[in-house]
Amino acid sequence: MSSNRRVAWAAALDQARGNRMTRRPIREERLRGKDSPAIALSAWRGQSGRRYVVAVYTLTQAREVDAPGAIILGVRRGDGGLARIVGAGWRGTMAEAIELAAADGATEMHAHRLADTDAEREAIVEDLVGDDAF
Numbered sequence: 819m820s821s822n823r824r825v826a827w828a829a830a831l832d833q834a835r836g837n838r839m840t841r842r843p844i845r846e847e848r849l850r851g852k853d854s855p856a857i858a859l860s861a862w863r864g865q866s867g868r869r870y871v872v873a874v875y876t877l878t879q880a881r882e883v884d885a886p887g888a889i890i891l892g893v894r895r896g897d898g899g900l901a902r903i904v905g906a907g908w909r910g911t912m913a914e915a916i917e918l919a920a921a922d923g924a925t926e927m928h929a930h931r932l933a934d935t936d937a938e939r940e941a942i943v944e945d946l947v948g949d950d951a952f
Contacts, residue, residue: 842865846893857873857874870946874927875926877919880916885931887931890907890908890919891928892906892924893924894924894925908940
């Protein structure tokens, strides 16, 4: 193997490592599988690449949900099915979150219930929102 080939390979590795450090887009990833009539599930991929599974509720359904400690996402889903987070947080009640999210045009509420500590919740919100302005 020529030395030029080794240099090119090293450059490609350096570039790949650098690409891991770039910000990834925050996006919803619909879960595949059978739809459960009891609860709709989806997932969000954060800037870090981590995936967060969420329960999906319409605004009406969310009014009946008690989700203490859950990370609540206000989500606007467009006509084409594309979802966008319009608000996120974990403090307060679902009713308070619905009011804020509805004012920002949310059509759905997503709840992530798998965070154990306040620090973990705060890190997840930051990962899903980053420095995006709502």
